[in-house]
Amino acid sequence: MHAPTKPGPFGIIAEYESPETLIAAANTALDQGYTRMDAFTPFPVHGLPEAIGFREAKVPWIIFVMGVMGGFGGLALQWWVSVHAYPLNVGGRPLFSWPSFVPPAFETTILFAAFGAVFGMIGLNRLPQPHHPVFDAPNFDRASQDRFFLLIEAKDPRYAADETRSTLEGTGAVQVTVLGQEEESDW
Amino acid sequence: MADPKLRPVDDVLIEGQHNYDTITDRIGSVVLNQDNFSPSHAKGKQWFLFITLGFLLVSVLMLSIGWLLYQGIGIWGNNQPSAWGFDIINFVWWIGIGHAGTLISAILLLMRQKWRMSINRFAEAMTIFAVMCAGLFPLLHTGRPWAAYWLFPYPNWLAMWPNFRSPLVWDVFAVSTYFTVSLLFWGIGLIPDFATLRDRAKSKTARLVYGIASLGWRGSTKHWHRYEQAYLILGGLSTPLVLSVHSIVSFDFAVSILPGWHVTLFPPYFVAGAVFAGFAMVLAFLIPMRAMYNLKDFVTMKHIDWMCKIMLATGMIVFYGYLAEIFFSFYSGNQYEAFMMKNRMFGPYGWAYWLLILCNGIVPLTLWKQKYRQHLPWVWIVTLFVSVGMWFERFVIIPMSLHRDFLPSSWGMYVPTIWDFGMFLGTIGLFFFLMFLFIRFLPMISIFEMRELLHRTKEGEHKAEPAVTGGEA
Secondary structure, eight states: OEEEEEEEOOEEEEEEEHHEEEEEEEHHHHTOOOOEEOOOOOOOTTTTHTTOOOOOOOHHHHHHHHHHHHHHHHHHHHHHHIISSSHHHHHHHHOOOOGGGGGHHHHHHHHHHHHHHHHHHHHHHHHHOOOOOOGGGGGGGGGTTTTTEEEEEESSTOOOEEEEEHHHHHHTTSSEEEHHHHHHHGG | OOOOOOOOSSSSOOOOOOOHHHHHHHHHHHHOOOGGOOOOOOOOOOOHHHHHHHHHHHHHHHHHHHHHHOOOOOSOOOOSSSOHHHHHHHHHHHHHHHHHHHIIIIHHTTTTGGGGGTTHHHHHHHHHHHHHHHHHHHHHTTSSSGGGGGOEEEEEOOOOOTTTOOHHHHHHHHHHHHHHHHHHHHHHHHHHHHHHHHHHOSSHHHHHEEEEHTTTTOHHHHHHHHHHHHHHHHHHHHHHHHHHHHHHHHHHHHTTTOTTTTHHHHHHHHHHHHHHHHHHHHHHHHHHHHHHOOOOTTHHHHHHHHHHHHHHHHHHHHHHHHHHHHHHHHHHHOOOHHHHHHHHSSSHHHHHHHIIIIIIIIIIGGGSSSSHHOOOOHHHHHHHHHHHHHHHHHHEEEHHEEEEOGGGGGGGOOOOOOHHHHHHHHHHHHHHHHHHHHHSSSOOOOHHHHHHHHHHHHHHHHSSHHHHHOOOO
């Protein structure tokens, strides 16, 4: 449940025709001290995360931790099953015959790590999220096709309605729009 | 020397004049344009013809499974001494076909091979459907498929647990992990394309369904950043996975002591054979599809050329495997091994062995010549030879090793029944059916990766000129 809608805009969004102008614009905004930015592009643009000042390496860590858990979990399961729950004497081999437990433990490592990768990514991205204020931006359906967008959020400490707007207008944007956030309260 | 009559194969991965919009349109419209799937249009008629054919064969599969569940696996040709027959042949054949998809999506991703971008979606779909077909066989061979969950370790009132020293249990882990990870890989690849289809769809239902499937993807750079991290590491995880899956499948045989199975060569030779068969199947589907849906600009002659080369390389590894097997069996000095090889070549099923050598060893060698690699009908015929050959490879390995092992008193013959053929044809139909459903509802080429490819190609052109720079990374 969301708190009642605060008045005031969500941010200002600018539309660009090419990834190069978008990166240049993001660099300009970063130089001017904006920190709460995001860009929206139809494909991952190389160098753009750095241009909006975004650095994060949580996903690889989630994958690593999940993989370790999967590997040791798989090995522990096999040890417990073969030594305690259901000891089977196969050709006089030791109950904990670990070399034959490597293949299943390998598979559980990969399985858990893959779950970590996919659900870690989806979770950190806060998806599924059916609605978001940027969907109200004009032409935003082209963000999944052939247009490139830069958003400066109103939460940015440097945000000032007129100044931010003119900054973005000076970066070669096709159009610059102020985004409301009343739509958000519907969800 | 290059033949001047040959069309030069350049390194262009996207042919024709394209921009982001035309790429999106060309690929997206295959799904969104209703004419492609309406019986009143020529293209739609084709699609209906194929899906109907697939559906008829799926009916054969249903009938075969129904009779099997009613009568039990006695309706198959499996017997003593050949306790494994079509079921395991088909299982290994299908799993192998799936491997090309993972190779293309994962290994080529790690090697930064840009050409994978236009074929990975298609090949990954084939992986998933092939593994589904493969899974049916051991599942039904258990005789009581409704109790198949006993294969997994879970607490139960019988206090029974699987024996983890058995390669068959390893197989359960390997194949189920492989299916799950392939599905995840394919699924996250589709999310951004679902967003594109959501934004382009005209009909309300399509917009709603693709909208839900896209999870509300909005192309945020922060999202893309995490997405690329996840995607690349998934590729890194899938690479050893795909190598492990067919290695573990080969352990089902290699860990036993049966002549013809007990070979250390099996894991690498099975993996190479899997990639070989998989690329053959990808080409067998892609060559007609790129013509049918006007995608020749994205799946270019260069792609086909490279795929042929991979087929040639893996085919040679497999052929080396056949030669090494002959060497091992005589060099071992073991009379059972030597007899197995003589029986393979000149025994009652000798024709199958020579057919295998012809299909997998001889015919693909034509791909050494560029002229043949560019002759699409010939490439297509080669892919059929390879598919048949790889099926016979498993026939040669499985029932032919089993039917005459150590004691002549326990020898026998293996004869498949009509229900064996019904199951086999039926899974081909299922595969066909699922592929055409995939073409109907999902973009068969990854749209966002094609845009990225176009962007990088343009970037490369800019770099050649000194003046242009676009922001420092």
